[in-house]
Amino acid sequence: MVSEQDEIEQSVIAAVLAGRFSPGERLVESSLAGLYGVSRTRVREALMRLQTRGIVEVSARRGWFIVRPSAEEAHAAYQARKVIEIGLVMSIRQVLPDAIRQLRHHVEEEHAAIHDSNVNARVCLLGDFHVHLAELFGNPVLTKIVSDLTARTTLISMLYQPAAAAEESSDDHGSILDALEAGDIARAAQLMSEHIDRVEAGIDLSVMRDPLDGLRKILAPGEGLVRSAAPQQAAQNSVHSTNRQTE
Amino acid sequence: MVSEQDEIEQSVIAAVLAGRFSPGERLVESSLAGLYGVSRTRVREALMRLQTRGIVEVSARRGWFIVRPSAEEAHAAYQARKVIEIGLVMSIRQVLPDAIRQLRHHVEEEHAAIHDSNVNARVCLLGDFHVHLAELFGNPVLTKIVSDLTARTTLISMLYQPAAAAEESSDDHGSILDALEAGDIARAAQLMSEHIDRVEAGIDLSVMRDPLDGLRKILAPGEGLVRSAAPQQAAQNSVHSTNRQTE
DNA sequence: GCGATCACTCTTGTATACAACAGTGATGGG
DNA sequence: CCCATCACTGTTGTATACAAGAGTGATCGC
Missing domain, CATH: 1.20.120.530 (GntR ligand-binding domain-like)
Known part of the structure; x- marks a missing residue:
């Protein structure tokens, strides 16, 4: 099957949709490459396709990020x-x-x-x-x-x-x-x-505008002090494919 | 400007829309790389983004083609x-x-x-x-x-x-x-x-179904013998950017 | 003469190597 | 004590090298 190419792409989408990746979260090419057991090249291509689809974005020489829409x-x-x-x-x-x-x-x-x-x-x-x-x-x-x-x-x-x-x-x-x-x-x-x-x-x-979301989630498990719409300490599971999001 | 990355992408779209590339036409990575003076890597990334956008498609180890929709x-x-x-x-x-x-x-x-x-x-x-x-x-x-x-x-x-x-x-x-x-x-x-x-x-x-379109265009400039909706011997100009298609 | 096989070429698929830069912490001067 | 500078590290950006397969033409057997 040719579709093995976009296994990574699907997997990332699935992870995002399953809440294992949160908006603004950083994705490092080499880490993903290690996880999937392939070289950076393929990861990079997958990320670029996801960029076209509006799921991730890249900041030059800083990293890839799950889109955090304004x-x-x-x-x-x-x-x-x-x-x-x-x-x-x-x-x-x-x-x-x-x-x-x-x-x-x-x-x-x-x-x-x-x-x-x-x-x-x-x-x-x-x-x-x-x-x-x-x-x-x-x-x-x-x-x-x-x-x-x-x-x-x-x-x-x-x-x-x-x-x-x-x-x-x-x-x-x-x-x-x-x-x-x-x-x-x-x-x-x-x-x-x-x-x-x-x-x-x-x-x-109001929550979305704040760029310190990740920090907030870490610092405020007890609520009260820091306003938080949905604490949900997500993104703790690792990636691990589970190619669930198919069509 | 960051957008220099997708100069190739834009250029190919412009060429397609200007009729310099016809559906079904083949694009060779190394040729494009030579034309633009960059390595295959960047051309390939551009082509992949175009694939996501439904403009080109790839046939494994055969080449990239401008989409010829069924x-x-x-x-x-x-x-x-x-x-x-x-x-x-x-x-x-x-x-x-x-x-x-x-x-x-x-x-x-x-x-x-x-x-x-x-x-x-x-x-x-x-x-x-x-x-x-x-x-x-x-x-x-x-x-x-x-x-x-x-x-x-x-x-x-x-x-x-x-x-x-x-x-x-x-x-x-x-x-x-x-x-x-x-x-x-x-x-x-x-x-x-x-x-x-x-x-x-x-x-x-009826014309579209025929996979020999390119051949037909070459063989039938005089019309009559071969049915042809719009002869228009396109695709004779080389690529040469002209980044016209902007938004 | 005809068909199958084989070697060769061309092109993509994938990995790796190196360059360029952003961010960070240490170091030194005031 | 504070701030600027600098070296270092981490990450992407780009090019190159090599692997693998599709297609093609020649060669060989019949």
């Missing part, structure tokens, strides 16, 4: 998703009952994850809903775009979205399915728009 | 554009007179290019209209997506779109602006949808 960039990502997903819903010609059934099942999984209060799985699933919605359009180009964009915003939500917002999101998903099932495309599009707006409104930008 | 892939690209641009138009809140003025000016340029019968400039400008429309949304993420997607379809149109369709396209652009100016967003979206459908319908897939 408030403005975060807004742009959410707005882009809104535009594209509205277009997607508006372009739906017929709603297959089977597709609805699948998505309903997915929303149930979301609910389960919410009650298990597993932040990573929860936010991941909430993003996956949108990807699956795009998937049933049957257009790989669109699916990839939505998938990448969702990964970006998921990365934001994972750190800055309070738990309460997750439940709300899942309910929104249910309402969107209701509208779709009823064949009310316009209403589904409207709900989608409101939904993404709500998700964006739910994130706490 | 009928199915072409359809997916057009459909993706339709979905996204419908979403874009539908999301427009207010139409600035200044923006309309700029776009009107652009459409005039299109007309000029059509009468000059310059295939490359013509098709390029027709694509640029959509990019500029996306630009005035002020969202760099969306602009990049539309830009990449437009590049892909432009690449198709350039080879397979008959001249008559270009005039029709430009008229469509005018109508879309009319609707926008009148504040009739829904109508603008509808027109956009029809427009992209028309563009797609205008391409001649």
